[in-house]
C-alpha cells in the first residue's frame with residue numbers, strides 16, 4: 042500500500058486543504074476524511090492517506106509530511122476525479138462560496154463580524170428579503186451596498202426615505218401627450234423587479250411613506266411576488282423575476298422619532314440582520330485603517346470617547362439620550378487628521394448631537410466633560426466640575442472607557 046503523509050492547512054464542510062512540501066492541494070471532504078483530519082488536528086499530527094487498490098484510507102500520523110513530491114497530487118488527484126460528493130454539486134458550491142470565498146469579498150473598511158456577513162451572503166444567495174436594522178450611522182447602507190457589490194449581480198438602488206411620491210417611484214406615472222392621449226410610463230423599479238437575479242436596495246424603508254409599504258406588500262411576500270400597476274383590483278400585474286433579492290434598511294428603536302413604526306406584516310417578510318454598534322477596539326481599528334497617518338493616541342482617544350457614549354446608553358439611567366455613531370466618529374477623526382485639535386473637532390462634530398438645555402446638568406456638559414478628560418493639558422483642570430465640586434464624570438468612568 043502506498044502511503045502519503047500530508048500537512049493539513051484547513052478543513053471545512055466541503056474540502057480539506059493539504060500541503061506536501063511545496064505543493065498544496067485540495068481534496069473533497071468525505072466524512073471519513075473529515076473525521077481523521079479532525080483527529081489529526083486535535084493531536085497536532087498530520088494526515089496520512091493510503092492507496093489500497095481503488096480505495097483511499099485515511100489515518101493520522103506523527104511523522105513529517107512527505108517532502109516536495111509533486112507526484113503526490115497528480116497521483117491522488119485521479120481519486121478526487123472519481124469522487125461524487127454526498128450533497129449535490131450546486132449545494133456544495135453554495136456552501137463553499139459562503140464559507141470560503143465570501144469573507145474575502147467583504148470590504149476591509151466594513152466592520153461586520155464574519156458570522157453576520159456570511160449570514161448576509163447566505164440570505165441573498167437563498168433569495169431571502171433582508172432587512173438591515175440598527176442605529177443611524179451604524180453601517181446599514183454600507184453593508185447593503187457591499188453585499189450587492191460582492192455578489193456581482195445587477196444592482197438597483199432606491200432611497201425610500203427621500204421619496205415624496207411612492208407611487209411614481211415604485212410604479213410609474215400617467216402622462217398626457219397630444220398625439221397619444223394619456224399613457225403610462227413605468228418606473229425604473231418595475232424594470233428592476235423584472236431583472237433576473239437583481240439585488241434591489243430599498244434604503245430607509247422605515248422612513249418611507251406608508252403608501253410605499255402598501256405597494257411593496259405583495260412584492261415582498263414570497264407567496265405572491267408581484268406588483269400591481271394600479272390600485273384597482275383587476276389592474277395588470279408585473280411578476281418579480283427569478284432570483285431577485287430585496288435588501289432594505291431601517292432604523293428601528295424608540296430613539297428614532299422621525300421613523301415611522303414599520304408595519305408588523307411588512308417586517309415579517311424579511312430576514313433581519315442587526316448592525317451592532319462597534320466597541321472601542323473595533324472603532325479604533327476602523328479609524329486607524331481609514332487614517333493610517335493620524336496620531337495613534339488621538340485615534341485611541343476618539344474611540345474611547347465614542348464608545349463611552351455607547352456604554353453610557355446601555356446603563357439603566359443613561360445621562361445622555363443618544364450615542365456617537367460610527368458615521369460621526371469617522372467625521373470626528375477626519376477633522377483631527379486635517380489638523381484640528383481633539384477639542385475643536387469634537388466641538389463641531391460631536392457636541393451638536395447633545396442638547397445643552399439644563400446648564401451644568403445638560404447632556405452637552407456631560408459630553409464636554411468626557412472629551413476634556415482626553416485632552417492632556419486639561420486632565421487636571423476643574424473646568425467642568427459642578428458647583429458643589431462633584432464631577433459628573435468619575436475617574437472610573439474614564440478608566441472603563443479607555
Ligand SMILES: Nc1ncnc2c1ncn2[C@@H]1O[C@H](COP(=O)(O)OP(=O)(O)OP(=O)(O)O)[C@@H](O)[C@H]1O
Nearest residue numbers: 150151152176177178179180181182183367368371
Ligand atoms: N460598521 C461599520 N464599518 C465601517 N464603517 C462604518 C460602519 N458603520 C458606519 N460606518 C461609517 O459611517 C458611514 C455611514 O454609514 P451608513 O451610511 O452605512 O450608515 P447607516 O446605518 O445607513 O445610517 P442611516 O441610518 O443614517 O442611514 C459610512 O460611510 C462609514 O464611513
Ligand SMILES: [Mg+2]
Nearest residue numbers: 181182244290
Ligand atoms: Mg443608511
